[in-house]
Amino acid sequence: YGQETIRLTVASSHPTTIPWIGMIQTHFMPEVDRRLAETGNYKIEWQEAFGGQLYKANATLTSVQEGITDIGWVFSYLEGAKMPMSQITAYTPFSTNNVPAQLDTIVELFEKFPEFRNEWEQYNLVFLGATGSDSYDLYTKRPIASLDDLNGMKISAPGVLGTWLRGLGANAVDGALTTFYTDIQTGVSDGVLSLALGVLPTKIYEVAPHITRADVGVVFSGGLAINRDSWDALPEEVQQALLAAGAFYSKAHAQDLMDRHEMALKKIQELGASQSTPVTLTVMSPEMRKEWADRLPDLAGEWAADAKARGLPGDAFLAAYMDGLRARGEKPLRDWGAAE
Amino acid sequence: MSGVEIGVAAIGALIAFIVLGMPIGIAMIVVSFVAVAFIRNETVALRMIGSVANDSLEEYLYAVVPLFVLMGLLVTVSGVGKDTFDVFERLLRRVKAGLGIATVFANAVFASITGISIASASVFARVAVPEMTRHGYTRRFATGVVAGSSVLGMLIPPSLLMIVYAVLAEESVGRMFLAGIGPGLLLAALFSATVMLMALWSRRSVFERDADTRDIAPLPVAALVSKGTPILVLVTLVLGGLYGGFLNPTEAGAVGACGALVIALLRRSLDPGRFWALLVETGQVTVSVLFLIMAATFFSRMLAMSGLPTALAQALLGEAIGPYGFLLIFLVLIIVMGFLIDSISIMLILLPIALPVAREAGFDLIWFGVLTVVAVEIGLLTPPFGLSVYTIKTALGDRSLGVGEVFRGAAPFVLAMVVGLALIVAFPPIAVWLARL
Amino acid sequence: MPTHADGPGGGSGRRETFLARLWTRGVDGLAVVGTLMIVLLMIMICADVVARNLLGGSLPLISELGALTLVMIVYLQLGAAVRNDRMARTDMFLTGLARTRPRAGAVLSGLWDLAGAAVCVGIAWSTLGIFQRDYAHGDFIGVTGVLTLPTWPFRMLILVGITAAMAQFLVSAAGAFRRAARRAEGRP
Ligand code: NA
Ligand code: NA
Numbered sequence: 001y002g003q004e005t006i007r008l009t010v011a012s013s014h015p016t017t018i019p020w021i022g023m024i025q026t027h028f029m030p031e032v033d034r035r036l037a038e039t040g041n042y043k044i045e046w047q048e049a050f051g052g053q054l055y056k057a058n059a060t061l062t063s064v065q066e067g068i069t070d071i072g073w074v075f076s077y078l079e080g081a082k083m084p085m086s087q088i089t090a091y092t093p094f095s096t097n098n099v100p101a102q103l104d105t106i107v108e109l110f111e112k113f114p115e116f117r118n119e120w121e122q123y124n125l126v127f128l129g130a131t132g133s134d135s136y137d138l139y140t141k142r143p144i145a146s147l148d149d150l151n152g153m154k155i156s157a158p159g160v161l162g163t164w165l166r167g168l169g170a171n172a173v174d175g176a177l178t179t180f181y182t183d184i185q186t187g188v189s190d191g192v193l194s195l196a197l198g199v200l201p202t203k204i205y206e207v208a209p210h211i212t213r214a215d216v217g218v219v220f221s222g223g224l225a226i227n228r229d230s231w232d233a234l235p236e237e238v239q240q241a242l243l244a245a246g247a248f249y250s251k252a253h254a255q256d257l258m259d260r261h262e263m264a265l266k267k268i269q270e271l272g273a274s275q276s277t278p279v280t281l282t283v284m285s286p287e288m289r290k291e292w293a294d295r296l297p298d299l300a301g302e303w304a305a306d307a308k309a310r311g312l313p314g315d316a317f318l319a320a321y322m323d324g325l326r327a328r329g330e331k332p333l334r335d336w337g338a339a340e
Numbered sequence: 341m342s343g344v345e346i347g348v349a350a351i352g353a354l355i356a357f358i359v360l361g362m363p364i365g366i367a368m369i370v371v372s373f374v375a376v377a378f379i380r381n382e383t384v385a386l387r388m389i390g391s392v393a394n395d396s397l398e399e400y401l402y403a404v405v406p407l408f409v410l411m412g413l414l415v416t417v418s419g420v421g422k423d424t425f426d427v428f429e430r431l432l433r434r435v436k437a438g439l440g441i442a443t444v445f446a447n448a449v450f451a452s453i454t455g456i457s458i459a460s461a462s463v464f465a466r467v468a469v470p471e472m473t474r475h476g477y478t479r480r481f482a483t484g485v486v487a488g489s490s491v492l493g494m495l496i497p498p499s500l501l502m503i504v505y506a507v508l509a510e511e512s513v514g515r516m517f518l519a520g521i522g523p524g525l526l527l528a529a530l531f532s533a534t535v536m537l538m539a540l541w542s543r544r545s546v547f548e549r550d551a552d553t554r555d556i557a558p559l560p561v562a563a564l565v566s567k568g569t570p571i572l573v574l575v576t577l578v579l580g581g582l583y584g585g586f587l588n589p590t591e592a593g594a595v596g597a598c599g600a601l602v603i604a605l606l607r608r609s610l611d612p613g614r615f616w617a618l619l620v621e622t623g624q625v626t627v628s629v630l631f632l633i634m635a636a637t638f639f640s641r642m643l644a645m646s647g648l649p650t651a652l653a654q655a656l657l658g659e660a661i662g663p664y665g666f667l668l669i670f671l672v673l674i675i676v677m678g679f680l681i682d683s684i685s686i687m688l689i690l691l692p693i694a695l696p697v698a699r700e701a702g703f704d705l706i707w708f709g710v711l712t713v714v715a716v717e718i719g720l721l722t723p724p725f726g727l728s729v730y731t732i733k734t735a736l737g738d739r740s741l742g743v744g745e746v747f748r749g750a751a752p753f754v755l756a757m758v759v760g761l762a763l764i765v766a767f768p769p770i771a772v773w774l775a776r777l
Numbered sequence: 778m779p780t781h782a783d784g785p786g787g788g789s790g791r792r793e794t795f796l797a798r799l800w801t802r803g804v805d806g807l808a809v810v811g812t813l814m815i816v817l818l819m820i821m822i823c824a825d826v827v828a829r830n831l832l833g834g835s836l837p838l839i840s841e842l843g844a845l846t847l848v849m850i851v852y853l854q855l856g857a858a859v860r861n862d863r864m865a866r867t868d869m870f871l872t873g874l875a876r877t878r879p880r881a882g883a884v885l886s887g888l889w890d891l892a893g894a895a896v897c898v899g900i901a902w903s904t905l906g907i908f909q910r911d912y913a914h915g916d917f918i919g920v921t922g923v924l925t926l927p928t929w930p931f932r933m934l935i936l937v938g939i940t941a942a943m944a945q946f947l948v949s950a951a952g953a954f955r956r957a958a959r960r961a962e963g964r965p
Pocket of ligand 2: 681719
């Protein structure tokens with residue numbers, strides 16, 4: 001018997017220079033191929049459409065849902081209205097800087113909460129693996145000596161993360177990695193709350209050379225998913241290979257993020273050492289981080305109340321998430337979800 | 341049929357539909373829909389239409405289109421163009437063929453406050469052509485130099501074509517604008533040289549009778565200041581705001597439109613009826629441009645699905661043709677399409693196919709964009725359909741003036757543009773030096 | 778070749794009926810709303826610039842609203858653009874055909890109008906799905922806890938605009954086929 005060839009399109013809104021997109025190419029796809037090659041019954045003919053060839057960041061969910069691509073990376077982080085439970089990590093800052101622990105917890109919650117799984121699967125797709133971000137720090141035009149220095153500053157932040165600045169008197173300016181550089185350069189904002197991995201390639205440190213390492217936290221950004229109709233048409237063996245490769249991809253990506261984060265911070269300091277205002281990195285003191293965490297309004301409580309209003313088990317989910325982190329050795333700075 | 345074959349068939353069908361007169365945007369959507377239905381299925385094709393129609397235009401950046409168009413139309417009615425020409429007419433009154441060169445210079449300056457070439461063409465058709473014919477220049481030369489130099493309008497920033505290219509290539513609008521300055525000045529210089537060479541070598545084609553410019557008064561400083569102020573204010577607002585770090589491109593468009601409105605109001609060149617007509621025109625231009633962008637998005641996603649661009653890159657960038665062979669084919673193709681099709685449509689049809697190849701070839705996409713824009717603008721001046729030429733004919737409203745005469749008058753400037761194109765190919769820093777600074 | 782003349786679609790006959798007039802008014806009305814949105818867009822963005830540079834704070838949701846306003850401008854004016862024949866096209870062949878074989882020319886241009894209508898049906902149909910989903914999920918733009926706007930009203934306006942454009946394509950097609958039929962009966 002010959003080998004059956006199966007065509008699968010794999011796509012993303014972001015280019016392969018973004019680590020977790022690149023790892024679809026370097027980890028997920030080869031792992032599927034490797035597993036299938038063990039029996040030799042099936043072979044995937046991959047058709048790649050990375051970097052927004054098929055859809056932009058505002059349509060990552062619908063494009064997998066509607067079969068515009070078979071497999072795609074879903075940016076659940078931008079789908080606040082459609083995937084409220086997936087936003088939990090954005091409303092619990094200062095809880096963890098450990099990506100493997102966080103993504104492990106998330107995968108566990110998929111098993112524990114059918115509502116959470118359904119939040120993804122109702123969109124005609126099958127979840128293959130989770131992705132996260134590295135940790136958020138402040139990159140500003142002026143140095144930050146105390147939290148009061150942030151008072152009145154305009155700080156760029158992507159979407160919902162503007163809420164992490166509430167209670168500090170800073171004005172959150174909405175933006176994305178692609179807009180931060182010009183926004184800061186043109187005075188739209190005075191700095192940004194962003195990721196070392198995003199700052200490095202976009203050269204934001206050139207215009208915002210003062211890094212305050214605040215380690216505000218890592219977030220669950222989305223995941224690799226496959227369209228349900230495409231999935232149903234696949235042989236069992238291929239489905240199993242995809243699931244296994246998805247888990248492998250997710251784990252490898254989590255560890256990779258941790259390593260890259262430190263590397264990126266180093267590289268930024270190297271590259272920025274000779275610029276007109278050299279890059280400086282200040283590690284925010286534990287007291288200051290605690291103060292920041294405490295000055296925030298009850299973000300998680302607001303999130304849970306919103307979830308409850310939609311008929312979702314907000315409080316239980318929040319408690320399970322925080323417990324999951326603690327069970328993995330994390331020590332959240334603030335006890336989100338405790339009665340206040 | 342393989343995806344690549346479907347992609348090729350789709351391009352063939354698109355060309356056929358366009359030649360047969362189907363609206364270009366509709367043709368791109370129909371062809372893409374059928375191709376996606378073949379590559380995958382009709383449900384996916386239908387969903388892609390919806391996704392493209394709803395998501396692809398939802399970009400803050402696209403708001404620059406109506407804003408820069410409105411600004412261009414406002415400065416057109418406000419008489420700023422005439423003032424610019426007055427200044428150069430008087431400064432260059434002693435120079436041989438000075439009015440021709442004044443037209444080129446005035447266009448270059450006017451270009452810095454308008455983003456659409458038809459604005460330049462219609463303004464200077466009314467302002468410069470009568471002056472030149474009154475002073476003994478031939479009508480063919482007068483209209484030709486206006487047509488030729490009108491292309492500066494979309495090369496020197498702000499520019500609608502640069503915006504469209506920036507969107508398709510995902511380059512920064514601000515950088516594309518900067519990239520147009522060098523080539524714009526180069527073309528202005530080449531055009532001036534063309535005018536002088538014509539006056540030297542082929543007097544009959546320039547002058548009907550001995551040019552007498554003694555009646556042109558010298559320019560008092562006060563007049564220079566009063567005529568130069570509005571344009572200076574607008575340039576400062578738009579480009580100063582953009583590069584001084586106060587405005588993003590969309591905001592520069594809004595502030596520019598607002599400033600142009602204030603100037604038009606101060607000069608009493610605007611009544612409510614006229615303003616409304618300008619707004620309606622702005623809307624209609626916006627719709628035709630953005631509907632095309634939407635259709636081109638679908639077209640390029642269909643092509644990505646077919647795998648054709650990857651296959652094309654492999655075929656074109658191989659030994660036989662190579663990157664520069666591909667570039668030559670691309671530029672010739674643009675110029676040929678320019679005979680028949682309008683500038684923006686050419687870009688929206690060709691770039692989805694060519695950009696992946698250019699990226700693969702390792703070209704500087706800013707440089708590639710400038711070459712695209714210059715080549716596309718040649719089409720404004722070539723028969724049978726040359727938008728600048730038709731605009732001049734309409735603006736002059738002179739029944740005795742045939743379009744053929746204007747096309748012949750513009751021909752030397754087409755040659756100058758080809759020379760300019762070759763120079764930018766040979767010396768990329770002309771385009772990219774400022775943009776990559 | 779893009780035609781920038783006022784197209785023939787509008788009247789489609791000398792005896793303009795009450796319905797036809799009403800239709801024209803409707804399409805123009807949508808276009809008027811779209812036109813006003815251009816002014817709104819300009820004012821909105823300028824206000825943001827002033828607020829940022831003089832008052833030190835950006836206005837909320839300007840970039841999202843600007844993007845949505847632009848989409849509105851396009852769709853609300855689409856019908857009028859179709860009626861005024863402002864869609865970019867090459868008309869060398871059509872003009873030639875209309876001169877030598879007027880009937881074939883009318884039929885062909887009617888066919889292109891039908892293609893336009895079909896495209897609009899496709900867009901409208903899939904947008905209806907998106908509208909229903911957005912409505913069901915309460916989809917919004919903005920940030921929870923800061924400022925949010927529901928997206929379904931915008932989808933609704935896209936639907937209205939695209940439906941008007943579709944109807945306008947049908948009106949134009951009917952006009953073209955009537956011209957062809959008249960030619961067939963030997964009338965001018
Ligand atoms: Na310009
Ligand atoms: Na032409």
